[in-house]
Amino acid sequence: MWKVFGTKYRNCDGLSRRNFLELGAPLLGLGLADMLAAGATAADQPMLAKPTRPKSLIVFWTHGGMSQQDTYDMKPEAPAEYRGMYRPVKTTVPGIVVGERFALQSQVMQHISLVRSVHHENG
Structure with missing residues (x-):
């Protein structure tokens, strides 16, 4: 806890x-x-230091935070009552948009792995 x-x-x-x-x-x-x-x-000691690839992972787990329509899964074509209140922002990856609150992340989206395939039966 x-x-x-x-x-x-x-x-x-x-x-x-x-x-x-x-x-x-x-x-x-x-x-x-x-x-x-x-x-x-x-x-x-360059003989000991080996170049490595980044092995970091950041998980956004927001209890009661912003919804996916306002962050990484924008639905700009959805009806007004379903889409979020924030405008979509184009990213450095064609076809991917994020919410305007993530404008800085949109500039480095080519370095971000975006997982949208998570599914559960709750709710």
Whole structure:
């Protein structure tokens, strides 16, 4: 269970790996300075530093946040009562539009993987 602004959300039992590392690093005496120094040492030794591809993932999980019609699944051709209140913005990828609140993300959309195939039977 975790809290955001005092509101409790129960998504799973236990800690995630990221939470464990966030909690464990200070307890082991690994501060930000130590981690940055280790990164600088690896950069100074080019034989040890291997170029890697980005392996990051950002999941937007908004409890009661903006709907898909206002963010990444715009329906500009839908009737006014169904489409969102925000205007669509063209992205760097032809055929993909996002809500006007994501104007900066629209400029780097070629680097973003957009998943629209998630389906469930709830609701």
